[in-house]
Amino acid sequence: MRVRDLEVGYGDKTVLSQVSLDIYKGCITALIGPSGCGKTSFLSTLNRLTDHSDARVAGQILFDGQDLLRDSVDTLGLRRRIGMIFQRPNPFPLSIRRNLELPLKEHGIRDRQVRYRKIEKVLKDVGLWEEVSDRLDASALALSGGQQQRLCIARALVLEPEVLLMDEPCSALDPISSGIVEELILRLRGRYTVVIVTHNLAQARRVANYAGFFWMTERVGKLIEFGLCRHLFEAPRHALTAAYVSGARG
Amino acid sequence: MVDRLFGWLMSGCAALVVSLLLWVLGDVLIEGVAHFSWSFLFTEPEDSGRSGGIAPILVSTLWILSIALVTALPLGLGVAVWLSEFAAGRRRFSDIARVTLDILAGVPSIVYGLFGNAFFSIYLGLGFSLLSGGLTLALMILPVFVRTCESGLRAVNDEWRRGALALGMARSAAIWHILLPAARPAIGAGLVLGIGRATAETAALVFTSGYVDRMPESPLDSGRALAVHIYDLSMNVTGGDSAAYASALVLVVLIVLLNTLAQSLLEDWFKRRVFVS
Numbered sequence: 001m002r003v004r005d006l007e008v009g010y011g012d013k014t015v016l017s018q019v020s021l022d023i024y025k026g027c028i029t030a031l032i033g034p035s036g037c038g039k040t041s042f043l044s045t046l047n048r049l050t051d052h053s054d055a056r057v058a059g060q061i062l063f064d065g066q067d068l069l070r071d072s073v074d075t076l077g078l079r080r081r082i083g084m085i086f087q088r089p090n091p092f093p094l095s096i097r098r099n100l101e102l103p104l105k106e107h108g109i110r111d112r113q114v115r116y117r118k119i120e121k122v123l124k125d126v127g128l129w130e131e132v133s134d135r136l137d138a139s140a141l142a143l144s145g146g147q148q149q150r151l152c153i154a155r156a157l158v159l160e161p162e163v164l165l166m167d168e169p170c171s172a173l174d175p176i177s178s179g180i181v182e183e184l185i186l187r188l189r190g191r192y193t194v195v196i197v198t199h200n201l202a203q204a205r206r207v208a209n210y211a212g213f214f215w216m217t218e219r220v221g222k223l224i225e226f227g228l229c230r231h232l233f234e235a236p237r238h239a240l241t242a243a244y245v246s247g248a249r250g
Numbered sequence: 251m252v253d254r255l256f257g258w259l260m261s262g263c264a265a266l267v268v269s270l271l272l273w274v275l276g277d278v279l280i281e282g283v284a285h286f287s288w289s290f291l292f293t294e295p296e297d298s299g300r301s302g303g304i305a306p307i308l309v310s311t312l313w314i315l316s317i318a319l320v321t322a323l324p325l326g327l328g329v330a331v332w333l334s335e336f337a338a339g340r341r342r343f344s345d346i347a348r349v350t351l352d353i354l355a356g357v358p359s360i361v362y363g364l365f366g367n368a369f370f371s372i373y374l375g376l377g378f379s380l381l382s383g384g385l386t387l388a389l390m391i392l393p394v395f396v397r398t399c400e401s402g403l404r405a406v407n408d409e410w411r412r413g414a415l416a417l418g419m420a421r422s423a424a425i426w427h428i429l430l431p432a433a434r435p436a437i438g439a440g441l442v443l444g445i446g447r448a449t450a451e452t453a454a455l456v457f458t459s460g461y462v463d464r465m466p467e468s469p470l471d472s473g474r475a476l477a478v479h480i481y482d483l484s485m486n487v488t489g490g491d492s493a494a495y496a497s498a499l500v501l502v503v504l505i506v507l508l509n510t511l512a513q514s515l516l517e518d519w520f521k522r523r524v525f526v527s
Contacts (some may be wrong), residue, residue: 023294052415086416090409092428103417155417214262 001046001163001193006059008041008050011131016041016221019059021212023163028185028194030204030229033214033244038221039197042167042214046195048075057140063163080107082163083156088172089148091140091155096132099151100158107159122154126184146177150184157192164188168195170203182207201245205233213241275502282499285492291500295463298477298487304497306465310473311449313466314459315508317384318448319441322392327437329392330399331425348397355393362390363454371458378472383459387451391444398443402436403429428461431520441512449505452477476501 001023016038023029031039045057048068061068071227091099100119106191109115119136123129128150132143138150149169156164165233166185170178185207188194198204204211211229213236214221225232225241236242243249293303329347337344366386376382406429414424430437452475460472461482474482480497483490 001466047416049412049416052412076418076420079416084416086409086412088409090407090413092410093432094414094428102423106417106419106423151414159417 002062004060016088019223026190027209029210030210031197031209037214037216080159083161084104084165087168095137096140097136122158126150126154163193277380278498281495285496307479310475313380313386318387321388326395329396333400334403360453363457367457378460380469383455386458387448394445395440398440402433406432414480
């Protein structure tokens with residue numbers, strides 16, 4: 001995925017400008033920076049969720065050689081290939097099984113046996129199978145926060161996406177659940193391309209291959225530095241990055 | 251001391267209102283039961299309703315109600331969904347729609363009756379018929395139903411909307427499978443308000459369905475609704491009071507039954523879909 005000169009604004013206010021970066025296949029890319037500097041807006045341009053707000057988006061996002069910001073792009077199909085996990089777990093008020101079955105049905109998988117096999121597989125993938133296999137028809141809202149978030153990850157994975165966008169997936173969880181979800185994210189490396197927004201620098205350092213640092217300059221969010229995660233943390237090129245990752249600013 | 255006085259005053263208000271309601275209900279119950287018999291439900295009225303039963307009136311009432319609900323329910327849900335899910339880009343138009351609905355909700359029913367008479371009975375040529383009456387009632391209950399359902403839909407957790415979008419689900423699928431079921435309590439409340447208002451309606455029906463008390467053969471026949479029957483018995487028929495009480499008893503029981511039925515149907519339809527948190 002190649003992002004070129006991306007600009008996002010709401011009304012006449014620009015929140016993000018001149019963002020260019022490459023997202024590498026199979027790698028985990030972490031986006032760090034203080035709140036309000038446009039990281040989440042950036043993330044939601046990648047699956048065109050910005051279509052459903054009053055955001056205006058300019059620039060280019062090349063995915064498989066195609067600009068996914070073009071009007072002709074089939075956004076429903078796109079979102080099947082690019083899944084998203086939100087900050088707060090948002091399982092539907094349905095049973096655990098229906099949560100996973102509904103997106104499959106909506107994407108045309110009519111065979112119940114096929115659906116059940118896929119559901120079992122993703123639940124095992126996210127380590128929930130052992131915990132919930134005996135109560136698949138119980139409400140998903142009865143699960144703990146960490147389990148709910150893993151269910152949401154399973155719900156995104158069940159559609160077999162290529163890219164997974166994660167918007168602070170651990171920030172609403174307790175430390176133990178957060179640890180479990182983080183391990184899960186690490187296991188996804190290599191199989192999926194992951195873009196993760198996080199405020200937890202230690203977490204970014206632990207999981208990511210690449211990292212981007214966003215900062216507000218003149219009230220507009222900008223990508224200050226992008227590169228290998230190790231370089232960004234150990235040998236930042238920019239003074240702002242150095243100050244932020246060392247904890248001196250932000 | 252002041253607080254205690256205030257407490258006494260408030261509980262006095264509550265006691266007054268509750269006892270008034272119990273009095274009305276008890277009066278209807280006692281007087282109604284005295285005249286009621288099972289054959290009352292299944293025979294035709296005789297002697298202008300002083301004796302005999304209310305069979306044709308019950309049938310007419312059920313016709314009118316069914317027509318009103320079958321029309322108002324899908325139409326109202328459609329408008330509510332449009333207002334809460336699709337109107338964001340047309341704020342001006344949707345604001346006008348909301349204000350209009352709120353004004354329509356407060357319009358006296360007799361005005362609906364006059365409109366129904368002019369539009370359905372005369373302009374569309376439906377005459378005095380159960381159909382005219384049912385459609386008029388549908389119009390009458392729509393505003394409140396729409397606004398109740400809309401606020402229910404708006405109260406649904408926005409994260410479910412975004413979650414469904416992010417999964418590449420069509421908006422229609424999200425509405426059908428997640429949002430509407432999650433708004434179930436509000437839809438139920440709107441339905442109860444609608445059923446109550448429609449069943450108790452008199453004024454709007456006199457101009458549209460008429461007050462002939464014979465058995466209707468089709469929805470294009472005219473017919474007398476239960477509330478109209480009660481009005482007629484107590485106002486125009488000397489010696490009709492006890493039959494009026496019995497009819498009122500039937501009306502109260504009918505409303506309770508219909509509400510219970512509507513709630514359980516709704517519950518049943520949605521239960522297979524969602525868990526209410």
